[in-house]
Amino acid sequence: MLSLVGIKKTFNPGSVNERLALSGVSLKMQAGEVVTVIGGNGAGKSTLLNSIAGVYPLDEGRIWIDQQEIQQMPEHDRAPFIGRVFQDPLRGTAASMTIEENLALALKRGLRRKLCWGIKAKDRDFYREQLSKLGLGLENRLTTRVGLLSGGQRQALTLLMATLVPPKILLLDEHTAALDPNTAQKVLELTEKLVAQHNLTTLMVTHNMADALRLGNRTIMMHEGRIILDLQGEKRQTTSIPDLLEMFKKASGQSMVNDRMLMVAGE
Numbered sequence: 001m002l003s004l005v006g007i008k009k010t011f012n013p014g015s016v017n018e019r020l021a022l023s024g025v026s027l028k029m030q031a032g033e034v035v036t037v038i039g040g041n042g043a044g045k046s047t048l049l050n051s052i053a054g055v056y057p058l059d060e061g062r063i064w065i066d067q068q069e070i071q072q073m074p075e076h077d078r079a080p081f082i083g084r085v086f087q088d089p090l091r092g093t094a095a096s097m098t099i100e101e102n103l104a105l106a107l108k109r110g111l112r113r114k115l116c117w118g119i120k121a122k123d124r125d126f127y128r129e130q131l132s133k134l135g136l137g138l139e140n141r142l143t144t145r146v147g148l149l150s151g152g153q154r155q156a157l158t159l160l161m162a163t164l165v166p167p168k169i170l171l172l173d174e175h176t177a178a179l180d181p182n183t184a185q186k187v188l189e190l191t192e193k194l195v196a197q198h199n200l201t202t203l204m205v206t207h208n209m210a211d212a213l214r215l216g217n218r219t220i221m222m223h224e225g226r227i228i229l230d231l232q233g234e235k236r237q238t239t240s241i242p243d244l245l246e247m248f249k250k251a252s253g254q255s256m257v258n259d260r261m262l263m264v265a266g267e
């Protein structure tokens with residue numbers, strides 16, 4: 001379904017700010033597979049997701065989604081089949097537009113036709129039905145500007161928008177990290193529900209080791225731009241958080257340091 005072969009990316013090559021972000025990443029995912037991604041600061045997790053989304057050109061490597069080779073395809077051409085949710089709740093929605101206008105935009109994402117702003121009664125019924133699944137009462141606030149919503153409400157709406165036209169692949173980049181623990185839990189539950197409902201092939205970066213092992217069916221660990229561990233099946237089911245930290249130490253020769261992970265530990 002998704003296939004990455006030998007992805008390499010260095011930022012600012014040849015300058016004092018040169019940063020090796022991906023040093024030959026290969027990964028194959030089956031349709032419907034949900035892979036959680038963990039690793040220390042600067043391991044290359046976001047760069048991996050950005051490479052799939054086409055945010056910047058790769059130095060080397062090839063990417064296929066289904067039979068289509070996409071590494072040369074510009075970001076906007078990939079957008080119709082890639083859903084994304086970022087850490088920052090402000091990024092996925094347009095603050096000055098209403099909830100229904102945001103949903104109308106999301107619905108047209110997959111269609112190559114001009115935007116038409118007439119929102120019909122039939123569309124509103126559909127939006128209400130979809131919003132009611134979030135359990136946040138947003139179905140009664142279709143004409144509320146999104147800028148007035150809380151971070152958690154915005155992130156739930158972003159998730160709904162990213163999956164309204166089911167994407168071929170869903171990329172979640174620490175999408176609950178900026179939320180308070182209760183809201184983060186609700187957004188995670190919603191994520192599981194939407195992913196299961198559409199059987200979405202998903203890559204989810206998280207700093208939360210428990211979530212990494214509990215959610216989805218496979219966990220990859222990154223370090224210095226490489227995948228150093230790929231856990232699935234029975235082995236994953238019997239792996240604990242201390243096991244995971246030990247595996248990281250063994251594979252990388254270092255202790256895993258991730259500032260957001262430490263924040264969770266301190267809660």
Ligand SMILES: Nc1ncnc2c1ncn2[C@@H]1O[C@H](COP(=O)(O)OP(=O)(O)OP(=O)(O)O)[C@@H](O)[C@H]1O
Pocket residue numbers: 011012019020021039040041042043044045046047048258
């Ligand atoms: N746009 C960019 N310009 C320059 N350097 C970048 C850019 N994006 C990432 N990097 C660098 O590439 C490396 C990998 O960064 P990346 O954000 O992918 O790591 P990460 O695993 O997501 O880390 P974190 O958990 O800290 O967010 C880091 O050294 C980072 O500083």
